[in-house]
Amino acid sequence: MLSPHVPPSPAAAPHLSATGLACRRGNRLLFKGLAFEVAGGEIVWLRGRNGRGKTSLLRLAAGLARPEDGEILRDGVAASTSAVDRRFVFIGHANALKDDLSATESLQFLLRLHGRPCSAAAVQSALDRMGLQGRRTAAVRTLSQGQRRRVALARLAVEDEPSLWILDEPYDALDADGIERLNDLLLAHAARGGSVLLTSHLELDTVRLRPREIDLDRCA
Template sequence: MATATTTDHAPVHLHAQDLACRRGGRLLFAHLHMAVAPGQAVWVRGPNGQGKTSLLRLLAGLSQAAEGRIERPAPLAYIGHQHGLKDDLNAQEALSFLLRLHDLPFDDQRCMAALTQMGVGKQRLSPVRSLSQGQKRRVALARLCLSADRPLWILDEPFDALDDQGISTLNSLIQAHRQAGGSLILTSHQALSLPDVIELDLSLVGRS
């Protein structure tokens, strides 16, 4: 695996320059530079508390950096570590709600196809509260099946709670996205089987 996260003179989906992040007065990282080009996958790594989730939220525009600048030329899709599903809805309703919330096109047929692609089509009418953690994760990730117009995907622990079949399905979805020119930034405590992944180890990023 490569260890750099920059590209020279190439179109990018995201460019971050001299980023610094503080949480509760503590400096998590500083002087972070990265550029993500079409087709690339960046794996953000580091010990617990190093700022992996904080970095992803900065890159997605959900929080403010202490220093630095982020340019996002490409539309993005962000899925956090929490599945974000409403327990009182069934799986299809919960997915429809997420699609509406993130301004993505949807209808019952598309939702059903996305849930089926992620292996939870049979559970589409089941209440979210009755689903296993892995099934809930699949429902949340089904949003990616309908995010072809979002070239950059930012995913926080997307493989969490997935079984082998779920991991294989997500890997295939990610690879199809990259082959179509999409890019990816993700965290994962599990070893990745994706090819040509660029590693960004936050424990090696400056803190001064």
């Protein structure tokens, strides 16, 4: 049995739920019979060997693909029909930044694209929270891979609603300071009732985050 990060209210519908879920890539069935819920206040760590379907499952949860079988719902609505829902944030493995823009311009563009607050003050505060005070005006092409990841993750720093975050390898390329800053954002989000579904090939700080785990190796 999976233990919750923070026990949700019994009357509250889960932010994300799946029943009998199966996913196919080409001729290969990645997993089947998967059932889980991600409720408010939870951080859920999706695990499994390479090629097991972790990114594919995140894409199903984000509404970017349809399952082979079963269903996956966000707030009771099929994820594949609610991809424009503003109550969730999806950050993929790619940073989605443009080399010719500055860190500030890139973050403003991403926030505007997703209907988030993008004022100069909001952007500056978000970059500062990710430790990028001295790199706000630097062109993306001059940033290290870790700094680029911080810019992409700064999207999370403007969030203040208990929404669903779907994050594909968010710790990728981060140093120890970046990891701690991201952990702070995740904990603050869980504390306000938000939920997180993430993948990570790096070990999480299970003492601080107390994530529950979903192991796709068991559903192969």
